[in-house]
Amino acid sequence: MNKIIHAFTLAILPIVSVNAATVFNYGPSTEYVTNDAGYSRNVNSSGSGTSGDPYVYEKPFSDTSELSPASSYTGPQFFGGYVLTSTDIATGYNRQQVRTTTGNPTLDRMVLQFDNIDYTGTTLSFAGVYIFKQDQFNPGYTSGAVSIDGFYSIDSQCFSGLNCDARWVVEIDDVYYVNNSVFSLNGTRELTGENLQNALWAVYDPATSLNFDQSSAVFSSLALDNVAAVGLYFEKDSFTVTGTQAPTLMIGNIQVTGTIPESSSSAILMGLFVMIAVFYRMKRR
Incomplete structure (x- = not known):
């Protein structure tokens, strides 16, 4: 007995x-577009460029109306939003698209690029988020209680005066959280193992404000179980660009690993x- x-x-x-596996990835070796494909939804413009009333160019956050291209795009559907402010120079976005790469057709990046103008004398700020829901996870992980054990940012770039800070995002029980580990989007970055176990998380409400206010955030530990969405938050607060440039953010490959625990x-x-x-x-x- x-x-x-x-x-x-x-x-x-x-x-x-169960063994950890890649539960979600954007890129790197799938051709999502054959030609550049613009994002869905319109940008809202406001402001006069006077003191206390900067120019604002915002694609409001939505997790019900997709941000990814509505046609000519075969990659994972994504949601989100972003906002650009300029104290006194009218500008906007030159590119908001999934863009194919010349000479490397399987490297299709998510691209945000400002207008190519002379920004001398103005102060810019920029913030946004991309969200990927569980139904866009890899086969075998589109349902069930997914637990996350690794985040990887590969082949992402910010340049021409825009050196973005980034944070990972998760959705659990209809609440979005960002982690306290800020990293540069230039180069390869990962959050795994003990660093992920020790990471802290704070509530993030992009529908209220796309720009995460770290000064008032309360960070605490969070079990990364039952994750319903993953994402990437990016920002650059109050920066200046000298001369004529086109500040650019490109996301080429992000990966998330995890498991579905046995019931x-x-x-x-x-x-x-x-x-x-x-x-x-x-x-x-």
């Missing part, structure tokens, strides 16, 4: 034991099966 109990215990213990009911059924098998073998003896 003790052997039966031992076998049953061994069977139900590993109820969360407790599956583990119990497996345990019962093992217990019956052991009992049957003992009876035969």
Whole structure:
């Protein structure tokens, strides 16, 4: 009888034991567009460029109306929004698109680029977020309780005066969170292992303000279980650009790893099966 109990215990213990895998990736080796494809939804413009009333160019946040191109695009659907402000020079966006790369047709980047004008004398600020919902995760992870154990930013760039800071985003129980580990989008960056285990998270409400206010944020630990969406937050507060440039943000490849824990009911059924098998073998003896 003790052997039966031992076998049953061994069977139900590993109820969360599955190997980590890439649960979501944007890029790097799939051709999402054959020609540049513009984002969906319109940009709202406001402001007069006078003191206290800067020019504002905002694509308001939405997680119900897609931001990704509505046609000629085969990549994962994404949501989000972004906002650019300029204290006294009228500007806007030159590119808001998934853009194919000359000479490398399988490297299709999400691109935001400001107008190519002389920004001398103005102060700019920029913030935004891309959100990928669970139904856009890789096969096998589009449903169920996904647990995240790694974030990777590869082949992302900010240049021409725009050196973005970034944070990872998750959605759990209809609430968005950003982590406290700020990283540069230039180069390869990852948040894994002990660094991820020790990361803290704060509530982020992009529908109220796309620009995350870290000064009033309250960071705390968060179990990355039952994750319903992942994303990337980017910002650059109060920066200046000298001369004629086109500040640009390009996202080429992001990856998220994790698991779907085995359900407790599956583990119990497996345990019962093992217990019956052991009992049957003992009876035969």
